[in-house]
Amino acid sequence: xxxxxxxxxxxxVRRIANKANELLERLGREVKIMEVCGTHTMSVxxxxxxxxxxxxxxxxxxxxxxxxxTPDSGFSLVFQAAEAGKTVITFxxxxxxxxxxxxxxxxxxxxxxxxVMYSPYDALKMAEEEPGKEFVMAGIxxxxxxxxxxxxxxxxxxxxxxxxxxxxxxxxxxxxLDMLLQxxxxxxxxxxxxxxxxxxIGVKPYVKLVEKYGVPAxxxxxxxxxxxxxxxxxxxxxxEKRSMVExxxxxxVRYEGNVKAVxxxxxxxxxxxxxxxxxxxxxxxxxxxxxEFKFFDAVKEYGLKPVETVKPKGCLCGEVVRGSRxxxxxxxxxxxxxxxxxxxxxxxxxxxxxxxYYYAGL
Amino acid sequence: xxxxxxxxxxxxGRLMHELIRVIAGRLNTHRRGVDKxxxxxPRGRVxxxxxxxxxxxxxxxxxxxxxxxxxxxxxxxxxxxxxxxxLSLSLIIEEGLAENFLMRIIGSVGDAAKRAGVKIVTGDVKxxxxxGCDKIFINTSGVGRVYPxxxxxxxxxxxxxxxxxxxxxxxxGAAVLAARGEFQLETNVSSDCAPLASxxxxxxxxxxxxxxxxxxxxxxxxxxxxxxxxxxxxxxEVEEExxxxxxxxxxxxxxxGIDPLYLGCEGRLIIFTPLRYAEETxxxxxxxxxxxxxxxxxxxxxxxxxxxxxxLTRVGGVRxxxxxxxxxxxxxx
Numbered sequence: 016x017x018x019x020x021x022x023x024x025x026x027x028v029r030r031i032a033n034k035a036n037e038l039l040e041r042l043g044r045e046v047k048i049m050e051v052c053g054t055h056t057m058s059v060x061x062x063x064x065x066x067x068x069x070x071x072x073x074x075x076x077x078x079x080x081x082x083x084x085t086p087d088s089g090f091s092l093v094f095q096a097a098e099a100g101k102t103v104i105t106f107x108x109x110x111x112x113x114x115x116x117x118x119x120x121x122x123x124x125x126x127x128x129x130x131v132m133y134s135p136y137d138a139l140k141m142a143e144e145e146p147g148k149e150f151v152m153a154g155i156x157x158x159x160x161x162x163x164x165x166x167x168x169x170x171x172x173x174x175x176x177x178x179x180x181x182x183x184x185x186x187x188x189x190x191x192l193d194m195l196l197q198x199x200x201x202x203x204x205x206x207x208x209x210x211x212x213x214x215x216i217g218v219k220p221y222v223k224l225v226e227k228y229g230v231p232a233x234x235x236x237x238x239x240x241x242x243x244x245x246x247x248x249x250x251x252x253x254x255e256k257r258s259m260v261e262x263x264x265x266x267x268v269r270y271e272g273n274v275k276a277v278x279x280x281x282x283x284x285x286x287x288x289x290x291x292x293x294x295x296x297x298x299x300x301x302x303x304x305x306x307e308f309k310f311f312d313a314v315k316e317y318g319l320k321p322v323e324t325v326k327p328k329g330c331l332c333g334e335v336v337r338g339s340r341x342x343x344x345x346x347x348x349x350x351x352x353x354x355x356x357x358x359x360x361x362x363x364x365x366x367x368x369x370x371x372y373y374y375a376g377l
Numbered sequence: 378x379x380x381x382x383x384x385x386x387x388x389x390g391r392l393m394h395e396l397i398r399v400i401a402g403r404l405n406t407h408r409r410g411v412d413k414x415x416x417x418x419p420r421g422r423v424x425x426x427x428x429x430x431x432x433x434x435x436x437x438x439x440x441x442x443x444x445x446x447x448x449x450x451x452x453x454x455x456x457x458x459x460x461x462x463x464l465s466l467s468l469i470i471e472e473g474l475a476e477n478f479l480m481r482i483i484g485s486v487g488d489a490a491k492r493a494g495v496k497i498v499t500g501d502v503k504x505x506x507x508x509g510c511d512k513i514f515i516n517t518s519g520v521g522r523v524y525p526x527x528x529x530x531x532x533x534x535x536x537x538x539x540x541x542x543x544x545x546x547x548x549x550g551a552a553v554l555a556a557r558g559e560f561q562l563e564t565n566v567s568s569d570c571a572p573l574a575s576x577x578x579x580x581x582x583x584x585x586x587x588x589x590x591x592x593x594x595x596x597x598x599x600x601x602x603x604x605x606x607x608x609x610x611x612x613x614e615v616e617e618e619x620x621x622x623x624x625x626x627x628x629x630x631x632x633x634g635i636d637p638l639y640l641g642c643e644g645r646l647i648i649f650t651p652l653r654y655a656e657e658t659x660x661x662x663x664x665x666x667x668x669x670x671x672x673x674x675x676x677x678x679x680x681x682x683x684x685x686x687x688x689l690t691r692v693g694g695v696r697x698x699x700x701x702x703x704x705x706x707x708x709x710x
Binding site for chain 2: 019023024025028029060061062063064065066067120121123124125239243353355365373374375376
């Protein structure tokens with residue numbers, strides 16, 4: 016596999032890690048770096064990268080797991096659509112999310128029609144092939160995902176497909192980062208910026224943030240070489256007392272991003288305030304369907320209302336999403352909450368911080 | 378128990394093991410005797426095992442449900458240290474199945490039995506109405522004589538053992554994922570489904586000391602190693618770099634966000650043997666077609682009450698390799 020094996024070269028990784036360790040020594044203090052994206056968290060766990068750094072480096076996991084940041088009220092809409100007899104189409108990550116003691120997996124075992132898609136185009140195909148059924152897509156994700164759904168909605172309109180609707184739970188990343196950088200209790204020294212999201216939005220949206228807060232940030236790929244190099248680049252900036260956005264993931268991310276995808280997203284959606292698990296409501300961090308696409312809004316069309324949910328006692332998912340607590344500090348972690356018996360969404364998703372910690376045996 | 382059975386109860390992970398424990402408890406059967414039993418007869422020890430096969434789709438690149446239903450049971454007998462001899466074959470067929478297709482599956486059963494050196498001596502056919510099952514389900518049971526000087530068990534792995542795998546891992550699981558067509562991916566991955574009796578025969582002939590044999594089917598290498606680590610109370614260390622994974626399999630896994638160490642194999646054996654035998658064992662295995670890519674992937678490094686599997690990663694890190702939890706679900710982004 017080209018572009019993967021090269022970036023898992025053990026010798027190269029160790030060489031870069033050694034350089035990073037030298038920089039850490041020169042700094043002579045604790046450095047807190049947040050990896051924003053859940054896929055980074057998982058890669059750190061999967062390759063055992065934390066053990067490569069000596070001294071005072073704290074890698075904390077950020078809010079970059081779509082399932083984890085979705086509040087229970089959002090999930091309850093999806094459950095409700097299924098219970099109302101609609102065929103719910105969702106990504107696999109959602110299936111095990113627990114809500115008031117149930118999950119989409121258990122609902123499916125009770126006979127409700129819930130299907131897993133691998134791409135939003137699957138949903139389009141299903142709706143087209145079974146015109147007698149009403150389909151509802153669970154729209155969860157960041158800027159990586161929403162342009163695809165925008166394209167599906169445009170195609171539905173063009174082809175007159177009217178049995179496919181959307182529960183819109185999309186979020187955008189920069190406003191959430193803004194909020195985290197303001198938080199006084201976090202004191203983040205550097206940001207490992209998401210590779211996938213940046214492929215779409217480019218480098219530009221982060222420039223203002225970095226200027227505002229003076230925090231080094233590096234757009235980063237997902238392989239061990241990428242992540243270790245990104246840590247080194249952030250430390251280098253700290254040593255030189257610089258703060259700027261740098262792009263480590265140049266093989267994929269362009270400065271201006273994927274202009275076409277962003278245009279699609281804006282054509283169908285507009286920014287709106289949105290609630291995040293653990294972070295509360297963040298201004299302009301969600302996406303609402305524009306007026307002319309209201310037809311596709313499943314929530315309005317089917318009169319879905321968020322159901323009151325009981326937060327599981329002791330679950331720290333909110334704090335974990337925020338990066339203020341670690342999974343190991345949660346009293347449920349590993350004892351009660353495991354990937355096959357998740358109490359909160361952070362243990363469900365393959366990008367969830369708790370799942371990553373569990374997987375890494377921490 | 379009061380809920381409903383969900384798909385994950387059959388996925389090879391912790392939920393399935395717990396369910397089996399509950400069922401065995403209700404029947405007063407010892408857990409270890411559940412899908413494998415060895416009993417004494419005046420003419421030596423006999424191994425007995427049973428397995429049901431459902432495959433979606435029933436044909437994938439390199440394997441079909443007929444071939445799988447023979448090799449699955451044959452390989453179970455092999456992990457018990459037995460020479461597979463006789464099999465039963467029960468078919469549950471969905472109304473509407475094409476006769477040609479059925480005959481093709483039966484042809485595969487015959488070919489696989491011949492290759493594995495077993496005889497199919499009894500069987501049964503049931504037909505259920507459309508929707509009553511998915512095309513065809515097969516159950517096979519098998520018996521075989523345990524080789525006289527062999528005492529293998531998942532309880533038997535010991536510090537100082539080498540861990541040998543007889544070929545690349547994850548091939549069968551990847552072939553099934555690819556064949557489901559839900560991903561619209563073009564790959565060349567092919568199932569590793571094969572009988573492993575010749576491997577055991579070779580090892581017995583060479584008088585290799587064997588502690589544990591296990592075939593990493595559902596849940597893959599990682600889950601099987603955990604089973605051994607837990608049962609034997611040992612720490613197993615695996616070197617990521619040494620685990621053979623075919624390029625097509627690892628590419629598919631990268632795209633889907635699935636770890637190949639959790640994908641099932643149907644023609645691989647994991648062998649625990651004292652380190653001093655490891656090198657010559659691997660050499661001997663490589664002379665057999667079915668295990669020509671055999672290699673040492675790790676070792677048992679110590680004792681641990683609860684058992685633990687550690688992965689020494691390619692880039693020099695260490696992490697634990699836990700048992701599979703539920704069905705591997707593709708990620709969002």
